[in-house]
Amino acid sequence: MSRPPEQRERFYQTGTLAVGGRLLAEEQRTVQAGESRANAITKGHRACQGCGEALGARYVLDAAMRATGGQVIAANATGCLEVFSTPYPESSWRLPWIHSLFGNAPAVASGVAAALRAKGRASEVRVVGQGGDGGTVDIGMACLSGMFERGDDVLYVCYDNQAYMNTGVQRSAATPPAARTATTEPLGGHPGNELGQGKSAPLIAMAHEIPYVATATVAELRDLEAKVIRAMSFRGPRYLHVLVPCPLGWGSDPAQTIRIARLAKETGLFPVFEALHGRLAAVSQIRRKLPVEEYLRPQRRYAHLFADGGRPDLVAALQAQADRNVQRFGLLAEAEPREGDLLHVLADGERGP
Amino acid sequence: MREQIEGSQAVAQAVARCRPEVICAYPITPQTHIVEALSRMVRAGALAPCEFVNVESELAAMSVAIGACAAGARAYTATASQGLLYMAEALFNASGLGLPIVMTVGNRAIGAPINIWNDQSDSMAMRDCGWVQLYAADNQEALDMHVQAFRVAEELSLPVMVCMDGFVLTHAVEPLEVPSQEQVDAFLPAFAPLQLLDPADPVTIGAMVGPEAFTEVRVLAHAKHMQALDAIPRIVGEYEQITGRPSGGLLDRYRCDDADTIVVALGSVLGTLEETIDELREQQGAAIGAVRLKTFRPFPRQELAQAIGDAERVIVLERAFAVGAGGIVTDNVRAALALAPDQAGGPDRARAPDRARAPDPARAPDPARVQDQGRPRLHTVIAGLGGRAITRRSLRGLLRRALAGDLEELYFLDLRAEVVERELERARKGVSGPHAESILRDLRMVMAGPV
Amino acid sequence: MFSVRIHGRGGQGVVTAAELLSAAAFVEGLQAQAFPSFGSERMGAPVLAFCRVDTRPIRLREPIAEPDAVVVADPTLLHHVDVFGGLAGDGYMLINSMHTIGELGLQELHERHHPERVVSVPASEIARACLGRPIPNVALLGALARLSALISLGSLEAVVRERFSGTAAEGNIAAARQAAAQVAELAHA
Ligand SMILES: Cc1ncc(C[n+]2csc(CCOP(=O)(O)OP(=O)(O)O)c2C)c(N)n1
Ligand code: SF4
Ligand SMILES: [Mg+2]
Numbered sequence: 001m002s003r004p005p006e007q008r009e010r011f012y013q014t015g016t017l018a019v020g021g022r023l024l025a026e027e028q029r030t031v032q033a034g035e036s037r038a039n040a041i042t043k044g045h046r047a048c049q050g051c052g053e054a055l056g057a058r059y060v061l062d063a064a065m066r067a068t069g070g071q072v073i074a075a076n077a078t079g080c081l082e083v084f085s086t087p088y089p090e091s092s093w094r095l096p097w098i099h100s101l102f103g104n105a106p107a108v109a110s111g112v113a114a115a116l117r118a119k120g121r122a123s124e125v126r127v128v129g130q131g132g133d134g135g136t137v138d139i140g141m142a143c144l145s146g147m148f149e150r151g152d153d154v155l156y157v158c159y160d161n162q163a164y165m166n167t168g169v170q171r172s173a174a175t176p177p178a179a180r181t182a183t184t185e186p187l188g189g190h191p192g193n194e195l196g197q198g199k200s201a202p203l204i205a206m207a208h209e210i211p212y213v214a215t216a217t218v219a220e221l222r223d224l225e226a227k228v229i230r231a232m233s234f235r236g237p238r239y240l241h242v243l244v245p246c247p248l249g250w251g252s253d254p255a256q257t258i259r260i261a262r263l264a265k266e267t268g269l270f271p272v273f274e275a276l277h278g279r280l281a282a283v284s285q286i287r288r289k290l291p292v293e294e295y296l297r298p299q300r301r302y303a304h305l306f307a308d309g310g311r312p313d314l315v316a317a318l319q320a321q322a323d324r325n326v327q328r329f330g331l332l333a334e335a336e337p338r339e340g341d342l343l344h345v346l347a348d349g350e351r352g353p
Numbered sequence: 354m355r356e357q358i359e360g361s362q363a364v365a366q367a368v369a370r371c372r373p374e375v376i377c378a379y380p381i382t383p384q385t386h387i388v389e390a391l392s393r394m395v396r397a398g399a400l401a402p403c404e405f406v407n408v409e410s411e412l413a414a415m416s417v418a419i420g421a422c423a424a425g426a427r428a429y430t431a432t433a434s435q436g437l438l439y440m441a442e443a444l445f446n447a448s449g450l451g452l453p454i455v456m457t458v459g460n461r462a463i464g465a466p467i468n469i470w471n472d473q474s475d476s477m478a479m480r481d482c483g484w485v486q487l488y489a490a491d492n493q494e495a496l497d498m499h500v501q502a503f504r505v506a507e508e509l510s511l512p513v514m515v516c517m518d519g520f521v522l523t524h525a526v527e528p529l530e531v532p533s534q535e536q537v538d539a540f541l542p543a544f545a546p547l548q549l550l551d552p553a554d555p556v557t558i559g560a561m562v563g564p565e566a567f568t569e570v571r572v573l574a575h576a577k578h579m580q581a582l583d584a585i586p587r588i589v590g591e592y593e594q595i596t597g598r599p600s601g602g603l604l605d606r607y608r609c610d611d612a613d614t615i616v617v618a619l620g621s622v623l624g625t626l627e628e629t630i631d632e633l634r635e636q637q638g639a640a641i642g643a644v645r646l647k648t649f650r651p652f653p654r655q656e657l658a659q660a661i662g663d664a665e666r667v668i669v670l671e672r673a674f675a676v677g678a679g680g681i682v683t684d685n686v687r688a689a690l691a692l693a694p695d696q697a698g699g700p701d702r703a704r705a706p707d708r709a710r711a712p713d714p715a716r717a718p719d720p721a722r723v724q725d726q727g728r729p730r731l732h733t734v735i736a737g738l739g740g741r742a743i744t745r746r747s748l749r750g751l752l753r754r755a756l757a758g759d760l761e762e763l764y765f766l767d768l769r770a771e772v773v774e775r776e777l778e779r780a781r782k783g784v785s786g787p788h789a790e791s792i793l794r795d796l797r798m799v800m801a802g803p804v
Numbered sequence: 805m806f807s808v809r810i811h812g813r814g815g816q817g818v819v820t821a822a823e824l825l826s827a828a829a830f831v832e833g834l835q836a837q838a839f840p841s842f843g844s845e846r847m848g849a850p851v852l853a854f855c856r857v858d859t860r861p862i863r864l865r866e867p868i869a870e871p872d873a874v875v876v877a878d879p880t881l882l883h884h885v886d887v888f889g890g891l892a893g894d895g896y897m898l899i900n901s902m903h904t905i906g907e908l909g910l911q912e913l914h915e916r917h918h919p920e921r922v923v924s925v926p927a928s929e930i931a932r933a934c935l936g937r938p939i940p941n942v943a944l945l946g947a948l949a950r951l952s953a954l955i956s957l958g959s960l961e962a963v964v965r966e967r968f969s970g971t972a973a974e975g976n977i978a979a980a981r982q983a984a985a986q987v988a989e990l991a992h993a
Contacts, residue, residue, distance in 0.1 A: 048847040078435075078467065084846060088466070099467065102435060103410060138409035139379075139439075170380040170389070171407050182389045183380070183407055187396040248847060357830035359823070491863075521865050526823045526838040528830055624863030744866040 031059070031066045031225050038065035038094065040072070045092040046084040050254025052218045052244030052261060053081050053132070053159045059218075060157050060242065061128065063225040065095065067232035068126045073112050074098070077105035077131025077140060080166045080246075081159060103139035105131045106147040109154040122153060126232060133160040133174035137201045144201075148208035148237045155231050155238045158201060161246035169249040173199040176269070177321070178314045179301045181249070186304040191314050197321075202275070205239035209278035212238040216272060218245070219262035223284065227274065243270050251300025263295035268322035271329040286331045292319045355530045360492035360522045361386030363529045364457060364515075367496040369394050370537040371455075371503045373429040374544075375421035377406040379414045381436040382469045383519035384459040388431050411436040415443035415454075422452040423558055425551070427503065427544040430454070433519055434461035437475045441482065444512075448483025448574065450559055451548070453506030455499065456484075459519040460620070460672070462739040470740020471519040473620060477673035477681050483574055485513040485581055486650040487601065488619040492522050493529055494647070497592065497600035500532060503541055504588045509577055510547050516649075518621040518672075520740070532596050540595050578651035585648055603653040605645040606660050608634070612642030614755060615661055615729075617686055618670040619646040622736070622743050626670065629748040639756055646682070654689040661690065667729045668755055672737045679763050680733030687731055736766035805858040806954055807868045810944075811887045812877030814849045817941030820967075821875070822853035825945055827963040828955040829857040837862045850885055857954060873952055876900060877927070877940050879908060894918055896952050900927040900940045923951055923990055925983045934982065935975035946980025950987040957984055 031037050040061035047054035064072050073096045076082045082099045085092040100108045109129030116122040129147070131140055136158035147154055163181050164170040171181040177195045180186050184193040205213045211234040216224040224242060231238040245261050247254040264270040265284070269292060272284035293315060296302040305311045326332055356363075365387050368376075376395065378388035395405035404421075408414045411432050418428040432440065437458055447454055458476045462468040476486060485505060489495035495517040502513040517523060532540075548556055562570055582603065589602045607627055609615055618626055623645050633639040644660045646653075661667055667690070669683040678684075734751060737743040747767050754760050808825060812818035819840040826838035834857050841852030854868045869889070873896035876887050888897065897917065899905070901924045905914045914922045925947045927940035934943075942964055949955050960980055965973045 046846055046849060080846075082467075100465075103439065141409070164380050167380040167382050168385050168389075170385065173409060182385070183378075183392040183405075185393050185396055187393060188398040190396045357827040357836065521839070524840055525865070526826050526836075527862070528835060621865050625865050628863050742867050744869070745864065746869075 030222050031063045031229075032221070034066075036066075037062045038070060040065050040074075040095045041085055041092045042094055043092075044090065046087050047080070048246075048248050048254065050245075050247040050252075050257040051080070051084075052246060052257045053161055053165075054084065055221075055257070056159050056218045056224065056242045056244040057081055057085075057130065057157075059221050059224050060130070060228050060240070061095065063228035064126070064128050064155065064232055067229045070095075071125045072096075073116075073125060073127050075100070075105050075109040075112060075127065075129045077129075077135030078102035078166070079132035079135050079164075080161075081130070081132065083166055102131075102135055104143050105129045105135060106140055106154065106156055107143040109156065110143075110147045110150065110152040113152050113154050117153075127154045129154050129156040131158060132165065133158060133162060133201075134164040134172040136160075137173045137199050141201075141204075144239075145204070145208065148205060148210050148239070151210075151236050153235050153237070155228070155240065157228075157240045157242060159242055159244045160201075161244050161249060163246070163249050165246050165249045174201070176318075178305060178311075178318060180304060181301070191311065192301070192304060195314070195317055202239065202241045202273075205241075206275050206278045206280075208237070210237040210239060211235070211277060213241075213275040213278075214239075214273070215241045215243070215270070217243040217261040217265050217270060219258050219265060220272070220284070223272070230274075249301070251303070252298055256298060260295065260298060263290065263298075266290050267292045267295045268326040268331050269295060269318070271325045271331055273329055280329070283329050283331060285333050286326070289326065289332060292322050354533075355528050357526060358529050358531075359386065359524065359526045360495060360517065360529075361459075361524065362390050363492055363496045363531055364499055364517070364523075365390035365394070366531045367499045367537075368429055368455075368457075369400055370532065370534050371429075371500055371541055372427065372537075372543075373400070373403055374426035375404050375406065375417065375428045377408050377414045377417040377421070377428070377430050379408050379411045379432065379436060381411070381433050381461075383461060383471075383523045384431045384433045384436070384457065386523060387457055387459070391429075411439040412443055415440040415447060415456075418454045418456075419443060419447050419450065419452055422447075422454050422546070423450070423548065423550050425544070425546045425549045427507075428452075428454050429456065431457035431459065433459040434463055434469075434475045437479055438463060441479065444479055444482040444484060446559075447512045449570075451510040451577075452512060453503075453510055453544075453546075454512040455502045455506055456512070456514050457499070458514050458516045459523045460516050461519040468739040469519075471521050471621075471672070472738045472740070473516065473518070473672040474674070474738075476514060476516045479514075480650055480681070483512075484650065485509075485511055485578070485585075485648070487513065487515050487648055488646065489515065489517045489522065490619075490621060490623040490645055490647070492517070492525060492527055493598075494600050495522055496529060496531055497596070497598065498647075500537055500541060501585075501588055501592050501601050503544075504592075505581060505585055507544055508584055508588070509581055511577055511581065516620070521621040530596075530598070536595050540592055581651050582648075582653055582656075601647055603648045603656050604660060605647065607643040607645060609642035609644065609660060609662070609664075612640050613665040614639070614641045614668065614752070615644055615664040615666070616641065616668045616670055616752075617644045617646060617657070617661075617682065619649060619682070620672060622670060622672065625743060625745055626748055629745050629752065632745070633749065633752055633756075637756075639752070641752060641756075649682070649685075652685050652689070654685075654692060657686060657689040658692050661686075661729065664729050666732070666755060668732045668734055668751075668760070670734045670736055672735075674735045674738060680735065683731060683733040690729065690731070732760050732762055732764060734760075734764045734766055741767060805856060805862070806872045806952075807857075807870070808855045808873045808875065808948070808954070809868045809871040810853045810855070810875040810877065811881050811885060812851055812853075812941075813881070814847050814851050815939075816851075816877045817939050818851050818877055819853045821877070821941035821945055822855040824942065824960070824963050824967060825855045825948070825955065826857070827966070828945075828949075828959040829855075831959040831962055832955060834859060835861050837864075839865075841867065850881055871895060873898065873948065873954070875944050875948060877944060879903070879924075882908065882910075888913065895921065896948070897922045898944060898948055898951060899924040900944055902926040902929060920991055921951070923947070923987055925986050927979070927983055930982050930986075931976075931979045934979040935972070942976035943979035943983040947983040947987045949980070950984035957981065 076099045113127045170183045175193045178192045180192040186192045214227045245257045274282045414430045421428040460473045462472045463474045487498045498515045506513040593599045630641045671680045822838040826836035829836035836857045838855045876899045879901040927943035928938040930943045932938040
């Protein structure tokens with residue numbers, strides 16, 4: 001049984017940083033800029049135009065492949081990423097990859113890691129578990145927490161597009177306040193998704209005091225790659241939470257995915273940080289703080305906040321949430337970075353309005 | 354009022370008119386349209402004081418329903434496939450606790466390989482979880498069954514699952530009549546729970562039961578199911594009186610009177626099957642009929658035996674498959690046919706307190722024929738797995754084959770036998786893996802061109 | 805029984821088109837059934853939807869393999885999918901395109917078939933002009949109504965008003981009328 005000869009990868013121009021990267025020394029270049037990148041998820045998949053998840057997964061896995069010399073096994077939860085990458089009889093995966101169920105990806109990853117230990121291969125072969133926000137913060141949370149608590153050597157990556165996209169945009173526990181989904185329609189005085197703080201999977205991960213927790217967005221792909229490579233330098237459970245805009249579910253222009261991800265960070269709504277052993281270690285500061293409105297307006301899931309008189313009260317509530325993030329995480333250069341252990345800060349009763 | 358409306362929307366409206374008090378749901382294709390519609394109605398205030406709970410998994414969905422129902426609320430949820438299995442533990446619990454929850458199952462295959470399309474492996478896998486299971490042949494029946502389900506559930510303190518084929522029914526738009534609020538109110542009284550968590554009268558629900566009583570508890574659950582065999586026709590009769598529409602029930606016969614070949618089937622395949630039967634009757638005078646099975650749990654053994662009568666050949670058309678065994682429905686049909694006429698009610702059934710109707714001796718199988726000729730011949734046909742369409746053309750071929758006496762005991766409709774053969778051959782050579790993946794590899798080779 | 809199969813891509817409103825068609829037939833007192841080809845399609849993927857219309861209640865639930873009319877909402881599918889598969893010899897073909905049937909390379913088909921039943925209309929352009937968005941579905945239904953007389957424009961307009969509101973409804977209706985007029989013109993040409 002022969003396969004077609006491996007093709008030498010073509011070089012894709014993936015953005016200014018990647019191209020600029022060619023001028024840098026090899027080790028300074030982005031993974032995607034290198035000809036040796038793994039293309040772990042390769043072309044031909046079926047994601048929508050402008051899918052942040054497809055972009056994020058590509059960068060994450062290629063970086064993990066780079067960090068391990070190509071020795072990665074991935075365990076994927078059910079969700080868009082799984083569905084668009086494996087339309088029978090095709091597969092976009094060029095690394096060993098398993099999809100089992102929706103809610104069990106962290107445990108399947110744990111199983112792979114245990115087998116590698118049993119077979120004495122744990123030092124060479126590493127494991128990445130991955131899923132969407134629903135698969136992670138809702139149905140998969142128990143398995144994820146178990147994986148953290150046992151100390152299994154797994155990097156788990158959550159691609160957060162803030163709803164159940166694969167089934168047609170229903171609310172998850174990661175859906176932000178006021179966002180419209182198919183199960184949180186802004187009807188009868190309801191604001192879209194109810195107001196509240198939601199569930200922060202990164203903070204929950206930190207509460208397990210695992211070696212490494214980080215957040216990232218697809219707006220800063222170099223940062224994303226660096227975090228994956230950093231994560232792979234640790235042993236034990238690690239958690240990476242990546243914000244990945246979904247043009248379909250967010251009602252945003254597919255060409256604006258990167259810009260919208262950047263706005264999520266630059267408004268303070270999505271804090272980008274790293275934590276070591278449960279302690280906040282670094283934050284990506286906001287370059288120029290923008291009002292949340294700039295982030296909300298280009299997304300139809302927030303259209304009800306601006307139509308016919310709008311809901312300035314809700315916009316203000318979201319602004320307050322962003323401002324609070326800026327405070328809590330020290331996102332602005334001039335803001336005094338909060339000291340050390342973020343969970344202490346939480347325990348001190350600063351749970352917002 | 355008749356409207357041209359999607360099956361899911363109609364079911365949502367029917368459920369809404371049952372005045373549910375707690376709806377909890379977790380999204381899964383192809384159930385989503387139903388719960389999205391209900392969530393909109395709740396948000397718009399149309400169902401006040403109903404609560405809609407967006408839960409974090411199906412286990413949570415069923416568990417919220419359990420808690421809500423035990424606290425006296427009329428509770429509803431919907432799921433399918435992986436989600437139904439994800440609730441498995443709570444399903445047994447709900448029926449064990451005797452909580453009258455109503456749930457829609459938008460029937461869908463179970464992975465691996467993951468597949469979002471229709472078959473009935475999901476509800477069939479849960480057939481013995483203690484729930485009443487109703488299977489809708491079309492969307493009118495699906496929506497009617499939901500209203501009936503609340504009555505059956507609450508009268509008997511038993512949870513009821515209404516199974517409707519995913520996509521084929523849930524996503525089909527057709528002319529449907531949702532009963533009016535007045536009709537539903539006349540049919541379905543307010544929920545009066547038999548057990549209720551209430552500080553004014555504290556009860557314990559869910560105590561531990563040891564060997565001294567566990568068997569008895571199970572037998573009592575069975576007795577309740579046997580009562581359902583009588584309750585369902587009565588309730589369906591009342592529903593017909595109010596709406597003027599016969600719908601639902603235990604089973605129905607289609608052109609069986611003179612039939613020597615009878616196809617037993619459940620779900621949305623029935624319409625296409627009946628068209629095919631009409632065609633074959635017209636074209637070649639074939640004496641074919643169908644039994645539309647509507648209630649699968651409890652299994653209407655006596656009614657089925659009567660409906661089949663002394664037909665020569667029974668074909669059980671199944672949309673699920675018990676790997677390593679064969680037809681699931683077939684086994685139940687076989688057990689029904691094995692009943693001697695004097696037990697056609699079954700020893701258990703005879704003791705059911707309000708058993709009203711006596712067996713109809715005219716339709717009961719002649720025991721001599723059953724025993725000495727092995728009649729009727731029973732065939733299992735597995736069809737429509739994972740969304741493969743069941744077409745008139747294939748049914749026509751199937752029935753012709755059966756009429757010619759060529760139908761195997763276990764037959765897979767529209768099977769691509771060459772794919773299976775190739776894979777088995779590979780396995781014989783010792784190179785095999787997961788079948789789907791191997792077939793995938795095959796197709797890859799094809800795409801790589803001649804090698 | 806008259807059956808219609810609609811081919812398009814996710815985002816073109818193909819499933820809605822089948823539903824609207826069935827609703828319009830319902831308004832006319834006919835029996836109708838609409839259903840999508842059930843897939844896990846994302847934006848841009850090929851999609852299929854079906855509609856059956858009859859004077860008797862419809863029991864069949866198989867996909868439509870032998871349609872009386874085929875509507876192709878995206879002409880790029882002509883090269884990927886057997887869109888005309890099973891089409892009745894005297895069936896209708898309606899293609900959303902600015903090009904003529906000949907320019908689309910379908911001349912042969914055109915001649916084999918009843919030529920007046922094989923038609924192209926620039927439904928996306930019409931929709932862009934009338935609606936501001938190139939969603940061709942309702943325009944195509946207008947054209948189909950005129951081509952096949954399966955439903956009247958009046959019933960189509962009624963169900964479009966029920967389904968959409970305000971400018972979306974009026975824009976779609978204008979598009980349907982314009983597409984229907986173009987079909988009528990072709991018939992006289
Ligand atoms: C037990 C179970 N329940 C529900 C589903 C249906 N389901 C599959 S993917 C999905 C949504 C995935 O959402 P998320 O994890 O956020 O990933 P996304 O598609 O948004 O990337 C759902 C609800 C399932 N496959 N299994
Ligand atoms: S629905 Fe969203 S997450 Fe899914 S493929 Fe499309 S853009 Fe990506
Ligand atoms: Mg998601």
